[in-house]
Amino acid sequence: MPTAAAKHGFAKAGFAPWTDSALQPLLRIEDLSKRFGGFAAVDQLSLDIYQGEFFALLGPSGCGKTTLLRLIAGFEAPNEGRILLDGVEIGAVPPYRRPVNMMFQSYALFPHLNVEANIAFGLKQEGLPRAEIAERVGEMLTLVRLEGFGRRKPQELSGGQRQRVALARSLVKRPRILLLDEPMAALDKKLRGETQFELMELQRRLGLTFIIVTHDQSEAMTVADRIAVMDRGRLMQVATPAEIYEQPNSRWVADFIGNINLFEGRVGDDGTSVEGTALGRIGVAAKIDAEPGATVWVAVRPEKIRLTPSEPAAEPSHNRIAATVADIGYLGDLSIYKLRTGAGAQLQAALANTLRSSELKIGWNDTVWLSFQPDAAIVLTR
């Protein structure tokens, strides 16, 4: 596991508290359910989040990730289940008494207060002395690089500056967990990228635990130590970004993250191949955890597929097929090839554009051979 985390370039080296069975989670969610009318937004969900994690809740609209965040913050009361922070149940504790703070998607800065007063707001409620409040506010302004902006009102700031005030305001109380509700949704692409790295840096430096809700896959993959992929109130998979991408546990997760090629087939008698797929027989690297003859699906990521103008000579003789290039999507750094086999099966391959030459080696309607290694095949039983 630690090596998988290190494989993902931006992870903290060797940081994997979820693998340590002796460690108690900071936040434990047990069989949590929240219903609105007849509709279950969160459905018997259980999750452990550890101190120091940058944890992402990822999923399509309506999957319940925001509801889960609000349950942790205290804005919603659960119908069933428990929420334990440091082993103490906080399900019935109102939000103003939880050591948890939230950064809202719309920032929710108080328009009648200036930046300093906004940041100091939470500290004032704690009854701290004026001098200490002023000092901590000053610290925060430096941390988010907004020195000199203290007297301005939120209306006089840009979107990025407002976001930093919202971040400062929620961090100044030194919460046990910081909740971020799609914090970068309103920023442009470049600013978003910069802010993602700033957040990661901040989280690492302060040693805090962050839980971020996002619908943007690349954002979750970039910032998170672990991602919980949700659908319709349930957890589909909880793992590191690399594990989710390379070892999805279901067709749904494989399809939701990135692009995927899926082939249905039956487990072969030897247990290391899948027969009857659109590509014929597919050889896989490890022994399949299913009975021979059982229906399984083989998932292959587009970038793992090799395209050659003629049939590749190397062994093994399966995991290859001829196809026609139906469409090419040029994305700059890579190109997506939509391929169609003689039998009509559709596949996607992605190749990095390693040569600057604009002359495409592979063109529309060309016949190519696609092939992939056995270990590139992920076998999914559901």
Place this chain on the structure above:
Amino acid sequence: MAKLVVRIPYVWMAVFFLVPFLIVLKISLSQTAIAQPPYTPVFDLAAGWHGVRSFLAGLSLDNFAFLGSDPLYILSYMKSVEIAAFSTLLLLVIGYPIAYAITRTPRRVQAVLVLLVILPFWTSFLIRIYAWMNILQHDGPLNQLLLFLHIVREPPAWLSTDTAVYIGIVYSYLPFMVLPLYATLEKLDETLLEAAADLGCPRWKTFWLVTLPLSAPGVLAGALLCFIPICGEFVIPDLLGGSRTSMIGQTVWTEFFANKDWPTASAVAVVLVCLLVTPIVVFQYQAMRGAERRS
């Protein structure tokens, strides 16, 4: 063409507000006369330039001096401001919870409640005040109820008191306070309240630190929208109030109809407008600033 359309409101204001006010101002500078119209001098262009000069010579500030000399008028102004101020306060205390409660109901219900607040306007204002006269009568429904519940032993006298005037004013002007407050409170961003709770405020503190300050424009708008017209109220104090001290509206009425003293009546009106100029300007400035902030 666009400029012409924009000028129309100015023309309207000039014809229907400025000109009548100038006429009243002119009358306030004239003297009473047993004539038709009952004041002199009368502006008559037919008399030529000489006529205009004698006209201007006939104008004087005597009436304004007269107002200062008789305590009746000063007391009347003070009474009006006192009643208007206290009524506005009562309206605020009663109207704010109503507006706030409306915003806490589901959207569909809100529309109905706002309609109910406006509904009394569909009936005649005068009839509603007569209805209050009926209710507040010595043997009217209110006293009957109080006797029935044994809250009092003797039926109290309601009519011809300041209390009745306050009841009438608060009842009539409540929509003017509730609607601006509702409009402001309804625009309040709910996530601000959640943010306040997240940062450590229980419900009452959130109200005090966030809701109340942000509703200040609505409070000011409602207060001015009530205070300014209440100062000039006539019907309510006339029908429900006593004769001990009258509000300025009644004073104008008395001078105009009972004493047939148009110049004095006009002078009283002009002074009232001058007194109210400050709050009116404040109200306009507030409204403009609110519009600027929204754009």
